[in-house]
Amino acid sequence: xxxxxxxxxxxxxxxxxxxxxxxxxxxxxxxxxxxxxxxxxxxxxxxxxxxxxxxxxxxxxxxxxxxxxxxxxxxxxxxxxxxxxxxxxxxxxxxxxxxxxxxxxxxxxxxxxxxxxxxxxxxxxxxxxxxxxxxxxxxxxxxxxxxxxxxxxxxxxxxxxxxxxxxxxxxxxxxxxxxxxxxxxxxxxxxxxxxxxxxxxxxxxxxxxxxxxxxxxxxxxxxxxxxxxxxxxxxxxxxxxxxxxxxxxxxxxxxxxxxxxxxxxxxxxxxxxxxxxxxxxxxxxxxxxxxxxxxxxxxxxxxxxxxxxxxxxxxxxxxxxxxxxxxxxxxxxxxxxxxxxxxxxxxxxxxxxxxxxxxxxxxxxxxxxxxxxxxxxxxxxxxxxxxxxxxxxxxxxxxxxxxxxxxxxxxxxxxxxxxxxxxxxxxxxxxxxxxxxxxxxxxxxxxxxxxxxxxxxxxxxxxxxxxxxxxxxxxxxxxxxxxxxxxxxxxxxxxxxxxxxxxxxxxxxxxxxxxxxxxxxxxxxx
Numbered sequence: 001x002x003x004x005x006x007x008x009x010x011x012x013x014x015x016x017x018x019x020x021x022x023x024x025x026x027x028x029x030x031x032x033x034x035x036x037x038x039x040x041x042x043x044x045x046x047x048x049x050x051x052x053x054x055x056x057x058x059x060x061x062x063x064x065x066x067x068x069x070x071x072x073x074x075x076x077x078x079x080x081x082x083x084x085x086x087x088x089x090x091x092x093x094x095x096x097x098x099x100x101x102x103x104x105x106x107x108x109x110x111x112x113x114x115x116x117x118x119x120x121x122x123x124x125x126x127x128x129x130x131x132x133x134x135x136x137x138x139x140x141x142x143x144x145x146x147x148x149x150x151x152x153x154x155x156x157x158x159x160x161x162x163x164x165x166x167x168x169x170x171x172x173x174x175x176x177x178x179x180x181x182x183x184x185x186x187x188x189x190x191x192x193x194x195x196x197x198x199x200x201x202x203x204x205x206x207x208x209x210x211x212x213x214x215x216x217x218x219x220x221x222x223x224x225x226x227x228x229x230x231x232x233x234x235x236x237x238x239x240x241x242x243x244x245x246x247x248x249x250x251x252x253x254x255x256x257x258x259x260x261x262x263x264x265x266x267x268x269x270x271x272x273x274x275x276x277x278x279x280x281x282x283x284x285x286x287x288x289x290x291x292x293x294x295x296x297x298x299x300x301x302x303x304x305x306x307x308x309x310x311x312x313x314x315x316x317x318x319x320x321x322x323x324x325x326x327x328x329x330x331x332x333x334x335x336x337x338x339x340x341x342x343x344x345x346x347x348x349x350x351x352x353x354x355x356x357x358x359x360x361x362x363x364x365x366x367x368x369x370x371x372x373x374x375x376x377x378x379x380x381x382x383x384x385x386x387x388x389x390x391x392x393x394x395x396x397x398x399x400x401x402x403x404x405x406x407x408x409x410x411x412x413x414x415x416x417x418x419x420x421x422x423x424x425x426x427x428x429x430x431x432x433x434x435x436x437x438x439x440x441x442x443x444x445x446x447x448x449x450x451x452x453x454x455x456x457x458x459x460x461x462x463x464x465x466x467x468x469x470x471x472x473x474x475x476x477x478x479x480x481x482x483x484x485x486x487x488x489x490x491x492x493x494x495x496x497x498x499x500x501x502x503x504x505x506x507x508x509x510x511x512x513x514x515x516x517x518x519x520x521x522x523x524x525x526x
Contacts, residue, residue: 027056029209031163034071039102043120044110049075050102050119051168057128057159058152059207062143066097066129067206069156076122077169082526083160084118085229086127087179089186092149092238092397092450097129114178114512117519124170128156133396141401146446147202153177153190154199154227155208161225162209175229176466176522180511181477184237188452188469188486194228194462195221198449203227231466231498231525233518235511236475238382240454240482241394242447245380245409246286247479250305251312253279255367256376265375278379281411286481293457295488303488312484313363315503319473320351320361323505329353335506339474345372370476374508377476383408386416386423398446400439408447456489465497466525468518472507498525 034055041048053071061067089095101115102125108116118125130152135144157175164172179187193199200219203211210225240247249256257279259265287305295303303311323332333353340347350365378389385395385405399406399422406422407413410431416423424430434440448454455461467490471483480503487501500521507513 026207027059027061029056029059029159029162029207031055031071031166039072039104041102041105041119042107043116045107048119051075052102055159057156057208061206062138063131063135066095066131067152067155068097069128069159070101070126071160071167071170072102072125072127073169074119074122074124077124078122079167079169080171080174081122081124081169082174082176082230082522083124083126083170083172084114085157085175085177086114086125087153087177087183087187088127089132089149089179089183090181092182092185092394093132093134095128095130095132095149095183101125101127112515114515114519117515121519121523124167126156126160128153130156133394137404142396142399142404143401144396145399145401146397147199147449149186150189150193150449151199151202151206151208153186155203155206157190157227157229158203158209158211158225164224173230174526176231176233177229178233180235181509182238184234184469184511185239185241185450185452187232187234188237188239188467189450189455190227191229191232191234191464191467192452192455192461193449194464195223195226196455196461197221198445199227226462228462229464231464231522232468233522234467234469235513236471236477236509237452237469237483237486238394238478239486240451241382241397242408242451243286243289244382244478244482245411246282246289247481248377248381249279249282249379250286251309251479251481252367252371252376252476253283254364255371256379259368259371259376264372278411282380282409285410290481290485293453293485295457295485296492297488298491303485308481308484309363311488312480313361315484315487316361316363316366316473319503319505320359322502324359329357329359332505339373339506345369366473370474373474374476380409380412381478383412385412386418386420387412388417397450398443400442406443408443453486453489456486456493459493459495463493463495465495467496467499467501468521469501470504470507470514470518472504472509472513474506475509477509 034053037052039050039052041050051073055069057069058067086101108119110116110120131144131148133144161172177187177190200211204213204219210222212220214220290305290308297303297311336347348365348369350362350369352360382394384390384393386407395405395407398408403421407416413431414424416425427434490496490501491499
């Protein structure tokens with residue numbers, strides 16, 4: 001019966017919202033026109049009433065079935081309550097509106113479930129749908145390329161500020177955004193790029209609140225409707241995509257090469273020479289990139305490719321020491337043995353606890369241990385659509401509206417083999433030559449608009465002051481180097497007031513695995 005009631009409420013809300021959107025009239029994006037229903041849920045077995053609102057968040061939606069926002073207001077929320085902005089974005093693909101956050105009749109755990117904690121504390125919960133790279137083309141145009149996902153997310157934040165007076169609860173200056181994987185990257189990007197002019201043209205195009213086109217052709221933004229947030233809780237962000245392939249080979253290249261030669265790793269779709277050449281070419285690219293960032297560690301030492309592994313090891317040591325204090329070396333050893341048995345892998349001594357209470361950690365052995373548990377991604381790891389290496393890639397996040405995908409690094413561009421109008425094979429331009437063209441500059445901006453570290457280093461946007469970011473010590477979905485440099489950029493940024501970032505003990509690629517810790521941190525910064 002509860003499910004029938006919920007589906008009836010859902011149908012009513014969506015019917016009203018979609019009827020308005022499918023008309024040719026401009027949408028009002030006024031909360032006063034939002035459709036409302038009441039949800040009855042429970043937290044730890046105790047009943048909680050939640051007012052659920054659905055509305056348009058842009059004036060000119062071009063994907064009306066997704067460009068909708070949910071605002072969930074628990075009965076104990078007030079006008080000063082923080083707003084938890086939930087991102088549902090895996091692999092830069094998901095985030096369709098159909099993925100709802102709070103369901104009628106559900107019983108949430110008030111300690112270990114993020115929704116349960118939010119409802120228990122009286123936080124306003126917001127979720128939304130947006131365009132993504134998985135969307136089918138509309139009239140032959142691909143509308144889900146960068147920056148569509150980021151722009152829609154910013155537009156939803158702007159909608160909240162635009163309606164600050166009409167919202168029944170929630171402080172729009174206390175918005176915390178949270179997500180995992182692609183959603184972790186999206187969350188950190190939003191936190192780093194608040195009110196960046198890079199996004200104004202695409203925000204204006206869809207009619208986001210507060211963005212205007214002036215007579216001189218420039219764009220302006222109303223400060224009262226900004227897209228900045230107060231903080232972020234992010235997990236395993238798949239970020240810095242422009243350098244992620246190179247970072248993967250720089251860190252895992254030796255591990256991969258050994259496992260490939262010994263037969264522990266197989267890529268049947270490619271020959272050995274092409275794989276090994278990809279290892280070397282990509283790893284070399286990363287060396288120059290790291291040194292050019294100008295990032296420094298906590299002691300003021302410049303981080304380069306020569307000492308980056310040492311910096312990563314230092315971050316691992318931080319987590320190991322913290323975990324020893326929290327659960328003890330004996331339990332940690334049991335955790336390793338459990339993971340080893342479950343993953344059918346050998347404990348190669350990457351972390352050894354001594355009888356005197358000390359321990360020994362080896363990063364190279366750790367990388368091999370991780371690779372034995374979950375097969376490494378092929379090379380290139382993130383941009384390989386036109387190389388026929390694997391079906392897993394992020395190439396469809398980039399390109400003009402006329403093409404389904406675009407390679408987004410030098411190796412992938414120069415070696416692209418697919419008939420798609422992109423790559424050296426069809427443009428007759430090398431990566432360096434292409435990036436000097438207008439189209440190349442547009443691609444560079446698309447790549448930047450997915451990457452938090454670019455905006456953290458640039459430092460001109462309204463960067464969120466509060467950061468909580470985790471990446472698991474058993475997570476191979478992106479390079480530890482990418483996360484380490486992100487952590488360094490967060491820690492060194494003067495606009496960041498709270499920097500609770502680091503690796504997470506033996507966690508795989510996943511999120512919300514430390515809700516009590518994360519939301520305890522949230523309460524301290526509030």
